[in-house]
Amino acid sequence: MMISPPNRAIQRLGDLLSRHTGQALSESRRWRIETSLRPLMRERDFPSLDALLAAIDRDTDGTLLLETIDAMLNHESSFFRDIAVFQAIERKVLPALHEHSREKLLRIWCAGCSTGQEAYSLAMMIKRMGALWDGWRVSIHATDVSPVAIGKAKSGRYAQIDMQRGLPINELLRWFTPVGEDWQIADEIREMVHFQTDNLLDPRRLSGTYDLILCRNVLFYFPEDKRRLACDHIAHHARQGSYLVLGAGEMLTGGNNPFSTCRELSCVYVAERPMSGIGRLAG
Amino acid sequence: MLNCLVVDDSKVIRKVARHILESLNLKVDEAADGREALEMCDAKLPDVVLLDWNMPVMSGLDFLKELSRRDLPQPPKVIFCTTENGVDHIRAAVDAGADEYVMKPFDRDTLESKLQIVGIL
Numbered sequence: 001m002m003i004s005p006p007n008r009a010i011q012r013l014g015d016l017l018s019r020h021t022g023q024a025l026s027e028s029r030r031w032r033i034e035t036s037l038r039p040l041m042r043e044r045d046f047p048s049l050d051a052l053l054a055a056i057d058r059d060t061d062g063t064l065l066l067e068t069i070d071a072m073l074n075h076e077s078s079f080f081r082d083i084a085v086f087q088a089i090e091r092k093v094l095p096a097l098h099e100h101s102r103e104k105l106l107r108i109w110c111a112g113c114s115t116g117q118e119a120y121s122l123a124m125m126i127k128r129m130g131a132l133w134d135g136w137r138v139s140i141h142a143t144d145v146s147p148v149a150i151g152k153a154k155s156g157r158y159a160q161i162d163m164q165r166g167l168p169i170n171e172l173l174r175w176f177t178p179v180g181e182d183w184q185i186a187d188e189i190r191e192m193v194h195f196q197t198d199n200l201l202d203p204r205r206l207s208g209t210y211d212l213i214l215c216r217n218v219l220f221y222f223p224e225d226k227r228r229l230a231c232d233h234i235a236h237h238a239r240q241g242s243y244l245v246l247g248a249g250e251m252l253t254g255g256n257n258p259f260s261t262c263r264e265l266s267c268v269y270v271a272e273r274p275m276s277g278i279g280r281l282a283g
Numbered sequence: 284m285l286n287c288l289v290v291d292d293s294k295v296i297r298k299v300a301r302h303i304l305e306s307l308n309l310k311v312d313e314a315a316d317g318r319e320a321l322e323m324c325d326a327k328l329p330d331v332v333l334l335d336w337n338m339p340v341m342s343g344l345d346f347l348k349e350l351s352r353r354d355l356p357q358p359p360k361v362i363f364c365t366t367e368n369g370v371d372h373i374r375a376a377v378d379a380g381a382d383e384y385v386m387k388p389f390d391r392d393t394l395e396s397k398l399q400i401v402g403i404l
């Protein structure tokens with residue numbers, strides 16, 4: 001017999017998630033919510049979701065609430081996730097940005113960077129491209145709504161299972177050192193990325209425009225109105241000629257976005273017109 | 284359909300690997316040691332070899348050395364499987380000609396990722 005999850009508790013948890021992150025609890029995530037929260041419940045000895053919610057109500061400093069919300073977020077990430085997309089960035093997007101820049105400045109924003117693998121993959125890729133970027137200032141700004149994910153990203157320390165997925169052996173040998181059961185990324189790569197906690201729906205840590213923006217597997221967590229807002233913020237931090245990379249199957253919403261699909265490059269978009277009309281957004 | 288040769292003295296590992304690889308639309312052959320694997324390479328010219336490191340008769344390392352001596356026109360990509368994650372161990376495999384490595388136990392996502400990295404998928 002299929003046991004229904006306790007709907008009222010899940011509804012409340014969904015409301016908390018939405019209020020603090022803007023993310024909606026889809027049907028598929030509803031069924032996983034108890035699994036996501038189980039480690040936290042076990043650690044704190046809460047026998048049920050109702051007991052967890054009651055403790056959140058009693059918790060005056062809000063720490064438990066933040067931990068609960070963090071546990072509900074999806075931190076799935078891997079190095080060079082979707083290898084074809086990274087190949088497109090390396091072979092087409094970055095060379096195009098290199099060719100058209102006058103200032104020898106490359107600014108990248110990874111929006112929704114989770115535990116940092118995507119941003120570090122870009123840093124390793126730029127190193128791999130070698131002399132092409134000599135004399136350039138390269139800045140990679142990576143943001144995520146989860147402080148826990150950002151903490152892990154900043155540490156640059158990954159478990160063996162994280163190393164297994166997507167990371168080519170030569171990059172592992174070049175940039176990682178074993179530390180006990182884990183692997184530590186080299187400072188040279190770690191220092192290329194600036195990680196900050198920030199919400200894509202209300203970004204406060206960004207400044208100016210970026211040449212390349214990655215926002216992969218993030219937009220589909222938002223309901224339509226929030227997705228539109230996120231797209232507006234992305235557009236606000238792009239310039240004419242900026243590239244945007246989304247996750248497979250994700251699409252931009254909002255009639256005001258300046259991006260067009262890049263021919264033969266799946267998931268890659270380019271801003272083809274100036275950003276007029278969206279400067280009203282608070283950055 | 285691309286061919287993958289699974290080389291491992293453990294029947295269980297070969298069975299698990301076969302199941303995953305077939306689900307990724309690869310044709311699978313099996314060998315229980317390096318010597319048998321070399322014969323299969325000569326006869327069937329696999330596109331990729333999933334290679335165990337510690338095996339009787341001929342180890343993964345010796346297999347790689349022998350394979351490089353054969354000077355095949357299109358040598359297979361080699362992903363070596365190990366239970367050790369020491370850098371020296373991984374470097375020795377790369378120096379001997381391995382293209383990628385995977386830690387045991389592996390799952391479908393991991394193996395798929397490694398096959399993508401070596402250009403098989």
